[in-house]
Amino acid sequence: MCCRKTGTLSIPGVYVGLLDKVPFGAAMNKGLTMRMGQTHMQRYLRPLLEKIESGAIDPSFVITHRLPLDEAPNAYKTFRDKQDGCIKVVLKP
Numbered sequence: 001m002c003c004r005k006t007g008t009l010s011i012p013g014v015y016v017g018l019l020d021k022v023p024f025g026a027a028m029n030k031g032l033t034m035r036m037g038q039t040h041m042q043r044y045l046r047p048l049l050e051k052i053e054s055g056a057i058d059p060s061f062v063i064t065h066r067l068p069l070d071e072a073p074n075a076y077k078t079f080r081d082k083q084d085g086c087i088k089v090v091l092k093p
Contacts, residue, residue, distance in 0.1 A: 001023055001026055003027075003030065003032055004030075005030045005031060006030070006031045006032070006033075007030070007032055007033070008032065008033040008034075008035060009027065009032050009033070009034045009035070010035050010036070011034070011035070011036035012036070012037065012038075012039040013038075013039055014038060014039075062087050062088040063087075063088045063089075063090050064084075064085055064086050064087045064088055064089070065078070065084070065086055065088070065089040065090070066089075066090045066092065067089060067090075067091055067092070068091070068092055068093075069091050069092060069093045071091070072091055075089040075091065076089075
């Protein structure tokens with residue numbers, strides 16, 4: 001709904017299941033291009049890691065939870081159920 005006319009909707013990531021409540025008519029009427037697929041993680045991993053290590057970027061703002069490894073099952077449930085403002089969990093062994 002927020003994409004401009006003739007814009008491109010880009011959907012990188014991993015998805016399972018069926019989509020629901022997608023305003024397909026609005027996308028069609030706007031003439032949107034949809035591009036999607038698995039994220040090319042191997043292509044971007046090294047340059048991103050180098051930027052993190054050099055301090056050029058700091059991704060820590062997305063970390064909402066830091067938990068011990070034995071809390072992993074609960075952490076996955078919290079993330080899956082979108083509870084407690086969970087965006088990214090870092091597990092510490």
